[in-house]
Amino acid sequence: MDTPAPAVRGKRPPVGEPVIDRALGLLGAFDPDHRRLTLSELGRRAGLPLSTARRQAERLVAWGALERTAAGEYVVGLRLWEIASLAPRAVGLREVARPFMEDLYEATRHHVLLAVLDGDDALLVERRSSSRAVTVAYQVGERLPLHCTGVGLVLLAHASSELQARVCAGEVGVTPTAPAPDPARLRQSLQRIRHTGVAVLAREFPAPVVSVAAALRGEGDRVVAALSIVVPAGGASFRMVEPAVRAAARAVSRGIGAPGAGRERLTAH
Structure with a gap:
């Protein structure tokens, strides 16, 4: 529109x-x-x-x-x-994240997304995909709604209370394919994400998929980005994907300066 x-x-x-x-x-x-x-x-x-x-x-x-x-x-x-492409907030992050995104891709052969919070949206700054993976509408440089994407939910869970309130009220991010959220359910989801460290979201458009996302932390333990795998609904269990996403997120976080982040390197199985 x-x-x-x-x-x-x-x-x-x-x-x-x-x-x-x-x-x-x-x-x-x-x-x-x-x-x-x-x-x-x-x-x-x-x-x-x-x-x-x-x-x-x-x-x-x-x-x-x-x-x-x-x-x-x-x-x-x-x-x-x-x-x-020279924007410092994306360049260093992408350089550190790419090897781990490649690991996730090789392990799953599905979509791997990297996004940062920009204003009222999640901005997709990197993507690794297979032509055989399930169809998604996401392109690098595209803005994604916070309340109905895996990376968006992770970023929103760690965003300001003011932004959370506006998203819960349906004031931002609402489109024909991203209807206004239920405020109570969204707040419960955000609380669960902060507690568990991951977001698991099922979507039907443009194809039935499940997104598993985790936060990337930088200096001062501040959440600076989100990393996710998008797999077909009914395919690989998110419980199998979740440990890989967590491990990759910890490794990238360590690479961008998070204190106490895990030291493991993701290994494809």
Whole structure:
């Protein structure tokens, strides 16, 4: 669903709006459901008149933040991806986590996900998958709802009470495929996750799956990310997957500076 665009005065952008804000507005017009946009769509979603959108888009294309397709549509450019890949909160984490994600993948041949909390969502920063694994809709760079994904529940369980309250109230993360949660049940789930250290979640869309997720801790024992395996429902028992997820989470946590994290290296069986 499109986000309502801010009002535009006549044929000029809002008074006093910096050029950088207009450019960021154009970049923010893209999302997982809108990866290719015509100029008119770009301007409408950014709340800019066509002439301003065209001028700003041309500058972004020249710099490499946007690219034009053969059909004349705009897509996110590779240079923007190169810059984003340098984000320190994801780079070091991904480098440490990859070998253990590979171990989990080799042991299960299913999806292995790594996500961090970003605003009101879980941001997927790494994924290891097999083409033969069960279908999931998750892509690297995609934002996942906190209340109905394994990694999201782990991150939410250790998030601020203010964010937990808003999610429980259905104020954020609600979509047609992620309906509003039952507040009492969600709070019980979050308490259980904090007690057991793992989240186990069954989902039906886009295919019946079970996600088993654990927290990754960094300096000061602060939860900085979540790691999960997504397996077909009715397949491998989550009780068989859970120890591997726990071991990988402890190993990654040690690698990113958690005090007292386990020293074991996950071995595929």
